[in-house]
Amino acid sequence: MRILVTGGAGFIGSALVRYLVSINAEVLNVDKLTYAGNLASLKPVEGLRNYRFLRADICDRVAINEAFETFQPDYVIHLAAESHVDRSITGADDFVQTNVNGTFTMLEAARQYWSNLSQNRKAFFKMLHVSTDEVYGSLGDRGQFEEVSPYDPSSPYSASKAASDHFATAWQRTYGLPVVISNCSNNYGPFHFPEKLIPLMILNALDRKPLPVYGTGCNIRDWLYVDDHARALWLIVREGRPGEKYNVGGRNELRNIDVVNRICSLLDELSPNASHYGDLITFVKDRPGHDARYAIDATKLETELGWKAQENFDTGIRKTVEWYLENGWWWQPLRDRVYSGERLGLLEKA
Numbered sequence: 001m002r003i004l005v006t007g008g009a010g011f012i013g014s015a016l017v018r019y020l021v022s023i024n025a026e027v028l029n030v031d032k033l034t035y036a037g038n039l040a041s042l043k044p045v046e047g048l049r050n051y052r053f054l055r056a057d058i059c060d061r062v063a064i065n066e067a068f069e070t071f072q073p074d075y076v077i078h079l080a081a082e083s084h085v086d087r088s089i090t091g092a093d094d095f096v097q098t099n100v101n102g103t104f105t106m107l108e109a110a111r112q113y114w115s116n117l118s119q120n121r122k123a124f125f126k127m128l129h130v131s132t133d134e135v136y137g138s139l140g141d142r143g144q145f146e147e148v149s150p151y152d153p154s155s156p157y158s159a160s161k162a163a164s165d166h167f168a169t170a171w172q173r174t175y176g177l178p179v180v181i182s183n184c185s186n187n188y189g190p191f192h193f194p195e196k197l198i199p200l201m202i203l204n205a206l207d208r209k210p211l212p213v214y215g216t217g218c219n220i221r222d223w224l225y226v227d228d229h230a231r232a233l234w235l236i237v238r239e240g241r242p243g244e245k246y247n248v249g250g251r252n253e254l255r256n257i258d259v260v261n262r263i264c265s266l267l268d269e270l271s272p273n274a275s276h277y278g279d280l281i282t283f284v285k286d287r288p289g290h291d292a293r294y295a296i297d298a299t300k301l302e303t304e305l306g307w308k309a310q311e312n313f314d315t316g317i318r319k320t321v322e323w324y325l326e327n328g329w330w331w332q333p334l335r336d337r338v339y340s341g342e343r344l345g346l347l348e349k350a
């Protein structure tokens with residue numbers, strides 16, 4: 001089985017690549033290596049015969065065409081994207097370029113490749129477009145996002161992902177390209193770039209720096225351990241029906257402040273200090289357009305395809321904190337040279 005993965009040097013993409021290589025699939029990882037792409041996350045698969053890397057921009061049609069032609073994938077799993085909401089507020093150009101134009105390029109290259117395949121291979125080929133629950137907008141106190149929930153994105157990031165989902169659907173409906181879409185809730189786990197809530201809190205705490213919680217900390221997210229997402233993606237690309245969407249979520253709804261408190265108590269236990277890590281929590285100005293609550297109904301994926309998350313938040317967050325405590329070799333260079341924790345995404349200075 002040959003799988004072309006885009007964005008495989010990122011957080012979720014690298015978890016997926018490590019997983020696919022471990023089950024003996026042949027993987028080509030196509031990644032531009034932006035600030036968020038990190039080949040160190042792929043050390044476990046480096047040099048293995050069933051793993052290849054191509055540094056390329058998904059907006060570069062010539063390079064992408066060539067990747068399709070030389071690698072001859074059976075499946076494409078498309079994750080490459082700009083992914084940080086705060087950065088999209090500061091400047092949306094790269095989000096439109098990569099998430100919208102890049103997805104368009106991937107769809108066109110896939111269509112050209114697929115239409116020239118033999119009947120047998122054509123019937124087998126599938127492309128999975130990986131998206132987010134943020135396309136659905138914000139929930140009130142009740143309810144969950146279902147696959148039929150209307151799109152209502154709030155941030156430049158989620159608007160660009162929503163646009164890319166619509167392109168993917170249109171390519172399936174108009175050209176018959178076998179595309180399936182997944183919309184997943186917030187992921188967490190090892191190798192997560194330290195601009196996102198969970199790794200930022202762990203690393204700031206270890207540096208005895210303030211733990212900035214946006215607004216009142218009451219915004220709710222539905223957390224999924226990244227390896228559970230990787231397993232879901234592999235299942236969806238094989239078993240998912242073209243033209244369908246599948247929601248992916250861990251049924252782990254938590255307020256941000258509860259996530260941060262949980263991290264602090266784990267650090268108190270695993271890396272004790274004279275004072276409690278929780279004393280570092282600082283409430284800061286809220287993110288503009290901050291969605292109140294996300295919650296995913298993953299029933300379709302569970303009942304139609306038989307997926308089930310293996311981790312709950314307690315087991316997953318413990319593994320995650322332990323991993324950061326043991327893997328400074330991975331995150332220290334990023335904290336020193338790429339992003340050291342400064343506030344992003346405010347309309348005016350804090």
Ligand code: NAD
Nearest residue numbers: 007009010011012032033034036037057058080081083187
């Ligand atoms: P990430 O920011 O960690 O990684 C993105 C990767 O894409 C990086 O390796 C980067 O170098 C690469 N990339 C960016 N622009 C590119 C371009 N023009 N050409 C080629 N490669 C490029 O992102 P992530 O958190 O791993 O998210 C992966 C996908 O999953 C994204 O599509 C995102 O929207 C989606 N998603 C993420 C979450 C989450 O919680 N992180 C949840 C649901 C869905």
